[in-house]
Amino acid sequence: MIKKVLIANRGEIAVRIIRACREMGIDTVAICSEADKDALHAQLADETICVGPAPAKDSYLRMDRILSAAYATGADAIHPGFGFLSENSKFADLCKKCNITFIGPSCEVIDKMGNKSEARKTMMEALVPVVPGTKEAVYSSKEGKEIADKMGYPVMIKASAGGGGKGMRIVTSEEEFMHHFETASQEAKNAFGDDTMYIEKYIAKAxxxxxxxxxxxxxxxxxxxxxxxxxxxxxxxxxxxxxxxxxxxxxxxxxxxxxxxxxxxxxxxxxxxxxxxxxxxxxxxxxxxxxxxxxxxxxxxxxxxxxxxxxxxxxxxxxxxxxxxxxxxxxxxxxxxxxxxxxxxxxxxxxxxxxxxxxxxxxxxxxxxxxxxxxxxxxxxxxxxxxxxxxxxxxxxxxxxxxxxxxxxxxxxxxxxxxxxxxxxxxxxxxxxxxxxxxxxxxxxxx
Structure with a gap:
């Protein structure tokens, strides 16, 4: 059985994972930012390591520091919780290369299903019903508008790498499509580093x-x-x-x-x-x-x-x-x-x-x-x-x-x-x- 789990997260989900590990007789390592040094998860874990300043990009998203913390404490597994690096295929792959068990799916599956366009394509091929929309990713507002005009409004613009409601817009008419596409793609680029989009028919009252x-x-x-x-x-x-x-x-x-x-x-x-x-x-x-x-x-x-x-x-x-x-x-x-x-x-x-x-x-x-x-x-x-x-x-x-x-x-x-x-x-x-x-x-x- 896994002997020591590093929790690459914070807040209530980190506490939740610590408690489950404790009941299983598994030691835990908490990571924290400087802003979280007094956080409950940092106090409950068997060991705690600070991985950087308050901004997530300097702490909870620093793969190198998190993997170094796992090595330093002898953790043989990492649980990513939700958010942060939980759906980051590169992080899952790095864990594998470092011989650390990633408690989640493989990097290949995260890639396939994390990219919403690729996920839709996979489901279509498996004959799973999907919302009518594009099978391939959309890269420009001009291309997207042509598709939306043919599909008929309202439509939903979504980020291929999206999640948490970011990079999503409902468009009710062709006049507002270009603006919403540009703002959604920019939001997606800022949040996920990927501004490729896809378009679905909007289903009202779903x-x-x-x-x-x-x-x-x-x-x-x-x-x-x-x-x-x-x-x-x-x-x-x-x-x-x-x-x-x-x-x-x-x-x-x-x-x-x-x-x-x-x-x-x-x-x-x-x-x-x-x-x-x-x-x-x-x-x-x-x-x-x-x-x-x-x-x-x-x-x-x-x-x-x-x-x-x-x-x-x-x-x-x-x-x-x-x-x-x-x-x-x-x-x-x-x-x-x-x-x-x-x-x-x-x-x-x-x-x-x-x-x-x-x-x-x-x-x-x-x-x-x-x-x-x-x-x-x-x-x-x-x-x-x-x-x-x-x-x-x-x-x-x-x-x-x-x-x-x-x-x-x-x-x-x-x-x-x-x-x-x-x-x-x-x-x-x-x-x-x-x-x-x-x-x-x-x-x-x-x-």
Whole structure:
């Protein structure tokens, strides 16, 4: 078994991985920036190494320093978490060349599925339904406009190397295409160092449904049901739940089998997510694959009882899957709210700073993944996500009531947060009735 894992990340996901390793008897190494020297993950790990100044490009994105830290501490594996280097094929390849186990898929698969244009092409060849759009990458606004004009508006412009909502624009008319293409491609170049784009038909009032998959090195692939991630703002997920209120058992079985088919087509290994759009007529389309653990993985863990981080480590060690498809049972209902350090009533302005008070609710079926503590100073250099509030109930109604109570009890003082905004979403009648789609929050904010 892997003996020592270096966590190439920070915040709540680093804490989550440390705890899983501890339960498995695996030693841990945390890396931190100078801004994170007092962070919880840096305090909980068995060893901690500072890898640079606060900016991520000088610390959490420095492959050389991270690999040097692994060598210096004798770590035989690296878990990248999500974000930062988690979907960087060069980093996965360097780990392999340094004889360090990368807890994730191979660099070849990350390349294939991380490039959205290549992923679409792979799925088309495997006869997995994809959103109508370009099969090859688009390199210029002129070329893109010609394609969009023929396709018909509205369309979605997306970065081939994109993720996290960056490099994405909805275009409703030919007059605005050139501007949106240029701004999206520039944003993609700044974020990913790659400004190649692709174009899809925009599907209005769609749900965002993703299937969690696990795959080992022996060709075994299973899915662990779906998560409904339709409540988004600027393509960033805010609330996730499992199972989806929009999917029945028959559709779940079909989409799950398609997700497994997609993973096999990519020769995938480890934990990953196949993401679909589901339209109003229950037609579904592949949009992308995330080749890493997801922020919202906890809701799947709550309804299946399976620890996805532990499974990732076992698979990376070379073990066969611990489960077969028939072993996977979805029990009850789980909901997650992402708590961000931001002010929703001032255009969601980030709110870093000192946490002067923190009360974390508990109780049966309540899980909160966070790296917060009273006295912690949230840096201004990183993502605003500070906690993931999750609940598990025997059904959706109970889960909604439970998370409403948790949000009402959760206290974070000293900074602005979106707790009250999340509370309003949970209490919205359309949410409670399950009448939501990816444009729901944007429409709500315009009222």
């Amino acid at each position: 749900r965002h449904i993703e299937f969690q998959i696990l795959a080992d090195n022996y060709g075994n692939v299973i899915h662990l049901g779906e998560r409904d991630c339709s409540l988004q703002r600027r393509h960033q997920k805010m609330i996730e739940e499992s199972p989806s209120p929009a999917i029945d058992d028959k559709l779940r079985k079909e989409m799950g089998e398609t997700a497994v088919k997609a993973a096999k087509a990519a020769n995938y290994c480890n934990a990953g997510t196949i993401e679909f759009l589901l339209d109003e007529n229950n037609h579904y389309y592949f949009i992308e694959m995330n080749t890493r653990i997801q922020v919202e993985h906890g809701v799947t863990e709550l309804v299946t009882g399976i620890d996805l981080i532990k499974e990732q480590i076992k698979i990376a060690h070379g073990e066969k899957l611990s489960y077969k498809q028939e072993d996977i049972k979805i029990e009850g209902h789980a909901i997650e709210c992402r708590i961000n350090a931001e002010n929703p009533y001032k255009n969601f302005t980030p709110s870093p700073g000192l946490v002067t008070g923190f009360h974390m609710p508990g109780g049966k079926g309540v899980r909160i993944d966070t790296a917060l503590y009273t006295g912690y100073k949230i840096p201004a250099n990183y993502d605003s996500l500070i906690a993931k509030v999750m609940v598990h109930g025997c059904n959706r109604e109970e889960a909604i009531a439970k998370i409403r109570g948790v949000l009402g009890e959760l206290v974070v003082e000293g900074i602005d947060t979106n707790i009250d905004f999340q509370y309003q979403l949970i209490n919205n009648k359309d949410f409670k009735d399950g009448n939501i789609d990816t444009g729901f929050i944007e429409r709500l904010l315009k009222k």
